[in-house]
Amino acid sequence: MSAPPEFWWTSFLPLIIVGVVILGVLFFIILGVLVSRRVTISVRTGGAIALTLASILLLTGLWSMFLSPLATYQETKNSFYQPATIDGLKTWTYSFTVQEEDNIDGSVGGIRIDQDPNASDKTFDLRIYDPDNNPIWSETNITYSKYFSIKAMKSGLYKVEVQNRYTQTIEVYVQITVNAKVTFRPLEPLGQWLSLISIPVFGLGIWASGLFTTMQRKGKKEPVNIDA
Numbered sequence: 001m002s003a004p005p006e007f008w009w010t011s012f013l014p015l016i017i018v019g020v021v022i023l024g025v026l027f028f029i030i031l032g033v034l035v036s037r038r039v040t041i042s043v044r045t046g047g048a049i050a051l052t053l054a055s056i057l058l059l060t061g062l063w064s065m066f067l068s069p070l071a072t073y074q075e076t077k078n079s080f081y082q083p084a085t086i087d088g089l090k091t092w093t094y095s096f097t098v099q100e101e102d103n104i105d106g107s108v109g110g111i112r113i114d115q116d117p118n119a120s121d122k123t124f125d126l127r128i129y130d131p132d133n134n135p136i137w138s139e140t141n142i143t144y145s146k147y148f149s150i151k152a153m154k155s156g157l158y159k160v161e162v163q164n165r166y167t168q169t170i171e172v173y174v175q176i177t178v179n180a181k182v183t184f185r186p187l188e189p190l191g192q193w194l195s196l197i198s199i200p201v202f203g204l205g206i207w208a209s210g211l212f213t214t215m216q217r218k219g220k221k222e223p224v225n226i227d228a
Helices: 006-036 043-066 186-210 211-219
Strands: 072-088 092-098 103-112 124-129 135-142 143-149 156-164 170-182
Touching: 043 186, 072 092, 072 156, 092 170, 103 124, 103 156, 124 143, 135 143, 156 170
Parallel strands: none
Antiparallel strands: 072 170, 092 156, 103 143, 103 170, 124 135, 124 156
């Protein structure tokens, strides 16, 4: 099973560091261009730089949350493993709940018959039924063991059936695992962090550039002089 999303930072920490370094380099490049052109770094100029940096942070954050590559891992929802004793010519069954798109993996085998030197010659049948009781996987005359892997096409109660084709009691080992495919964006937490960081930077840039004061002035109505 792959690492769950809560451990995303262990794999993407170098990428985060590189992103921070790139943003820092961009900031100093802009600052260097302004200095080389002898632009006076006033409060308003600093505000414009802050707005540019905030825009970069926000756009990077939005891309990380909604457009970055997807990753998947298998999450185990249910697991069953135990020996099953089956009387001669009888059938053993096990039912379990599965959701649509889940993967059903497992194996049945390892026939054991006490005090029978010909146990390896005995066979069993294996069938798997969907919620409508339709067989979706089957194998007959299995001499030792059989592995299966099925993708559930509908949600409901599935059933595994093992039939003993021998007249004496046998014992087999049954293992069933239900896995769900989980899809997530590993960079989404980074995007949330960058978007959050951009908010105070935007506020600082708006204040320093004087945009807030300008908008307040435009919002005020100028007095109208009426000549007598």
